[in-house]
Amino acid sequence: MSVESELGLVSNLESTIVAAWPSWSIAQPVLNLVDDPRRLREWLQEADPADADDVVYGIAWLASTEGGRDCEAAQTLAWLLVPGSAFLASRLRTLSVDIDHVVAAELWLLVCTFPLQRRKVISNLMWDLRANVLAACEAPATLQRKDPTWYATVAFADSDLMAAIVDEPDPSSFDELVGVLDWACDHHVIAAADRELVLMLVEASQHLRLRQTPSHGLLGNDATTTVAALLGVCDRTVRRRFRRTIRALTEAAPAYTRAA
Structure with missing residues (x-):
């Protein structure tokens, strides 16, 4: 079984989304931002982060019991979260059969x-999902507070970005x-998809480090292969997007330092 099959998501969900989109767009006009x-x-991966969050929020409104109570919208939102949810399940597999x-x-x-009333739908849902799964599995409190899968020791070696960040207590x-x-x-x-890519690479590399697997760095073959499979892209695409993201972050480091 898999998270997707456990959700019971139908293979023709794409056609369901296409059929429902016109009526959804009437209830949530922000969905008109999506051409196809x-x-x-x-x-969502290519869009402006604010636009992407607005669209996902529109779907979340349709799905929520506080909003449209639409089962097909709920399936769509769950489908958008399947890659991250499957990754979480693989990291927490030892907690439950x-x-x-x-x-x-x-x-x-x-x-x-x-x-x-909440925004940043995908990131908030993923954090809530992790917390709820740990609670459901009765994970130790120490794991809930500081799971090495998520609270990874991360640094961009000798990066101008990390050198520019002001230390906090x-x-x-x-x-x-x-x-x-x-x-x-x-x-x-950077785009929201770039943010998720970096975090997925961090989690994958940390998991591999704990297993003492060779080539466990952020751009090691094992980490990029894991993330590429989750995203349905090739390893080279993952490396290219990661390097592009790091370049953008490095160039923005002075502005971040001033804001901090």
Whole structure:
């Protein structure tokens, strides 16, 4: 089984999305930003981060019990989160023999009950999903607070970006990285998809490091292969997007330092 199969997502979900899109766009006009709903995932990766979040929020509104209560919209939102959810399930597989079912069940509850006062839908849902899965599996409190899968020790070796960041009192490296990436998204330095790519590479490389696997760096073959498979792209695309993101972050480092 897999998270996707546990969710019961139909193979023709794309046609369902296309058929529902006109009525959804009436209820949530922001969805008109998407020219071709058949390319929804690709559009979200390529779009301006604010536009992408607005569109995902529109889908979340339709799915939520506080909004449209639309089951097909909930399926669509869950489908958008399948890659990240599957990755989470693979990292937490030792917690339960039914981890795919646990992740799918918690994800479905979250997409159907998303609180409409929140934004940054995908990142908030993923953080909530992790917390809920750990609680459902009765994970130790120490794991819930500081799971090495998520709170990874991260540094861009000798990077101008990291050298420029002002030290804060005892922040975790992962928290600091997330702060940089959030700032970069909010200021249109990188796209939301680039942010997710970096975090996925961090998680993959940390998991491989804990297994003492060779070539476990952020751009090591094992890490990039793992992330490429999750995203449905080739390794070279992952490396190219990562290097492009790091260049953009490095160029923006002075502005981040001033803002910090």
